[in-house]
Amino acid sequence: MSATPARSPQRRHPVDAPGLTARAVxxxxxxVMCAAVVLPFVGxxxxxxxxxxxxxxxxxxxxxxxSVSLDSYRTIFAGGVVSQAMxxxxxxxxxxxxxxxAVSTLLAYALSRxxxxxxxxxxxxxxxxxxxxPGLIPNYLxxxxxxxxxxxxxxxxxxxxxxxxxIVLRAFFMGIPTELTDSARIDGAGHLTIFARIVLPLSxxxxxxxxxxxxxxxxxxxxxxxxxxxxxxxxxxxLVLRTxxxxxxxxxxxxxxxxxxxxxxxxxxxxAILVVTIVPILIVYxxxxxxxxxxxxxxxxxx
Amino acid sequence: xxxxxxxxxxxxxxxxxxxxxxxxxPGRSRPPAGTHRRVPWLVRLTRDxxxxxxxxxxxxxxxxxxxxPLLGNVxxxxxxxxxxxxxxxxxxxxxxxxxIFNGDPAFLxxxxxxxxxxxxxxxLVFPAPIALALLLNSLLSERIKRVVQSxxxxxxxxxxxxxxxxxQQVLGGSGMINNLLxxxxxxxxxxxxxxxxxxxxxxxxxxxxxxxxxxxxxxxxLSQIDPxxxxxxxxxxxxxxxxxxxxxxxxxxxxxxxxxxxxxGDSLTVGFEQIILQQGGVGLAASEVLDTYVYNNGIVxxxxxxxxxxxxxxxxxxxxxxxGANKIAHLLGENGVYKx
Numbered sequence: 001m002s003a004t005p006a007r008s009p010q011r012r013h014p015v016d017a018p019g020l021t022a023r024a025v026x027x028x029x030x031x032v033m034c035a036a037v038v039l040p041f042v043g044x045x046x047x048x049x050x051x052x053x054x055x056x057x058x059x060x061x062x063x064x065x066x067s068v069s070l071d072s073y074r075t076i077f078a079g080g081v082v083s084q085a086m087x088x089x090x091x092x093x094x095x096x097x098x099x100x101x102a103v104s105t106l107l108a109y110a111l112s113r114x115x116x117x118x119x120x121x122x123x124x125x126x127x128x129x130x131x132x133x134p135g136l137i138p139n140y141l142x143x144x145x146x147x148x149x150x151x152x153x154x155x156x157x158x159x160x161x162x163x164x165x166x167i168v169l170r171a172f173f174m175g176i177p178t179e180l181t182d183s184a185r186i187d188g189a190g191h192l193t194i195f196a197r198i199v200l201p202l203s204x205x206x207x208x209x210x211x212x213x214x215x216x217x218x219x220x221x222x223x224x225x226x227x228x229x230x231x232x233x234x235x236x237x238x239l240v241l242r243t244x245x246x247x248x249x250x251x252x253x254x255x256x257x258x259x260x261x262x263x264x265x266x267x268x269x270x271x272a273i274l275v276v277t278i279v280p281i282l283i284v285y286x287x288x289x290x291x292x293x294x295x296x297x298x299x300x301x302x303x
Numbered sequence: 304x305x306x307x308x309x310x311x312x313x314x315x316x317x318x319x320x321x322x323x324x325x326x327x328x329p330g331r332s333r334p335p336a337g338t339h340r341r342v343p344w345l346v347r348l349t350r351d352x353x354x355x356x357x358x359x360x361x362x363x364x365x366x367x368x369x370x371x372p373l374l375g376n377v378x379x380x381x382x383x384x385x386x387x388x389x390x391x392x393x394x395x396x397x398x399x400x401x402x403i404f405n406g407d408p409a410f411l412x413x414x415x416x417x418x419x420x421x422x423x424x425x426x427l428v429f430p431a432p433i434a435l436a437l438l439l440n441s442l443l444s445e446r447i448k449r450v451v452q453s454x455x456x457x458x459x460x461x462x463x464x465x466x467x468x469x470x471q472q473v474l475g476g477s478g479m480i481n482n483l484l485x486x487x488x489x490x491x492x493x494x495x496x497x498x499x500x501x502x503x504x505x506x507x508x509x510x511x512x513x514x515x516x517x518x519x520x521x522x523x524x525l526s527q528i529d530p531x532x533x534x535x536x537x538x539x540x541x542x543x544x545x546x547x548x549x550x551x552x553x554x555x556x557x558x559x560x561x562x563x564x565x566x567x568g569d570s571l572t573v574g575f576e577q578i579i580l581q582q583g584g585v586g587l588a589a590s591e592v593l594d595t596y597v598y599n600n601g602i603v604x605x606x607x608x609x610x611x612x613x614x615x616x617x618x619x620x621x622x623x624x625x626x627g628a629n630k631i632a633h634l635l636g637e638n639g640v641y642k643x
Contacts, residue, residue, distance in 0.1 A: 040469045060477035107361025110354045117351040129369040135614040138375030138602045161364040191353040200620045220462030238464045245468045
């Protein structure tokens with residue numbers, strides 16, 4: 001493939017512009033990839049709002065709806081299994097994120113004050129924990145021995161502290177100019193005051209990103225709920241999704257907490273559940289995206 | 304982090320060229336870093352008690368859920384009885400490891416499936432983000448690049464439950480593809496629940512979910528490459544392909560080796576949640592891997608000792624694999640996870 005000479009002198013890119021064939025191939029590849037991500041979602045949303053006639057005519061999957069009805073959403077929000085699971089997921093996500101952020105920032109701040117008592121061995125413990133995972137069975141037994149089985153704390157505490165996030169936060173805290181904390185100390189501020197009044201306000205952006213990462217983790221968690229909760233009334237949304245969408249268990253009117261007359265078609269209800277599980281992720285995604293490269297790469301380098 | 308001298312606070316910068324190591328100072332301020340060895344530990348303990356208290360909740364969680372389970376692995380050597388406290392089950396030596404050493408068929412099947420999946424994924428999944436990163440890197444329009452990145456990063460943030468459900472909607476019996484085929488009067492395909500295609504299905508799910516996200520690290524490495532190298536290559540008459548071969552690829556070799564080592568260290572770990580969700584449709588023969596074997600026999604089946612033993616061996620082999628791969632990287636003159 002011959003390279004065409006550069007058109008504009010101020011192009012920052014070090015490589016020559018590609019030929020026409022190369023561009024066409026690239027364009028096709030990228031369009032196909034993006035379509036593979038976007039199209040399924042179009043179909044899922046369409047199926048959730050399609051009319052009964054169209055769903056049964058198309059065999060259960062509608063790519064473009066002819067008419068829009070929100071019945072399936074009304075049905076799942078009517079106070080049955082799905083509404084309950086949504087509340088559980090929201091609660092676990094909010095409480096879990098708060099706990100995670102509090103614990104991680106406190107630990108990261110303590111580890112960022114070098115030369116303090118016990119700081120080195122604690123840091124070593126945090127770093128070393130990145131290298132291994134203790135194993136499924138012992139983890140389960142610890143949760144069981146702590147008496148957390150069948151409680152919402154089992155969905156929060158075992159995953160509340162991410163060592164990686166602590167390292168990222170610590171790296172950020174260590175980058176805060178010493179002059180600021182020192183002058184505060186001279187003015188008589190203790191560590192808690194410095195942490196709350198100087199360090200946290202300066203770290204708003206990184207706290208937001210780490211918080212969102214935690215939140216997405218809690219929202220998506222499925223396995224802990226599967227092994228630690230025996231009571232299906234306590235299920236979060238992901239388990240409801242598994243049972244009624246992946247395993248295709250029929251949803252009765254009792255499950256949905258509505259009257260039995262004219263339920264929306266099953267595929268529409270299933271897709272509506274899928275949509276309400278995805279939407280919160282879509283809402284936070286733009287905020288997360290702004291900080292990706294930064295958040296992922298700091299902390300991986302500094303020890 | 305050097306602790307600055309109190310005297311420096313109200314003096315112009317540069318007035319004291321020497322700021323560190325001035326020894327003990329009056330007042331309540333900390334001594335400068337590097338001299339804390341002279342302070343008795345008891346004094347340091349009381350001085351840093353606030354910091355220690357701040358670290359307590361986090362360290363407690365770490366010890367409880369990372370280090371205590373590590374000790375819990377002792378049940379691999381016990382005939383564990385669920386109703387006794389952890390230390391009181393009878394010791395049975397290496398009996399629980401018999402399934403591994405005597406080649407229990409179910410275990411061997413799980414091992415084989417795991418290795419097949421790992422091999423397929425290292426060959427197919429690992430290079431995908433590298434190729435995609437090279438493609439994105441070669442785009443001249445920043446705007447197109449950003450849009451594509453936004454779209455392709457998204458699946459990483461969806462749970463495995465959502466990804467499996469989406470795949471069912473697209474490839475399932477009444478899914479998007481089969482609807483298209485049916486409406487055009489063509490033969491429908493059975494992909495979901497077909498045990499022969501299970502490895503392919505799992506692999507395509509992994510590619511769909513994480514390829515975009517995995518490009519981040521490669522793109523970062525690509526942006527570090529010195530543009531003058533490209534200029535020099537161009538002066539020597541290198542075509543775009545030759546530039547990629549001689550400049551771009553050597554530039555990302557370090558990160559590729561590093562990630563490959565980490566992937567090899569996880570050889571015995573393949574998509575646990577992903578497989579648990581889909582085992583029902585295809586049966587254990589095609590879908591059982593080591594992680595699901597541990598789950599199905601231990602938590603579902605109650606064979607605690609045997610499952611813990613399998614999990615323990617799996618973890619130990621994983622550590623050996625990482626160290627071994629790292630050793631090889633060093634022999635090849637790469638840095639690896641840590642420097643030799």
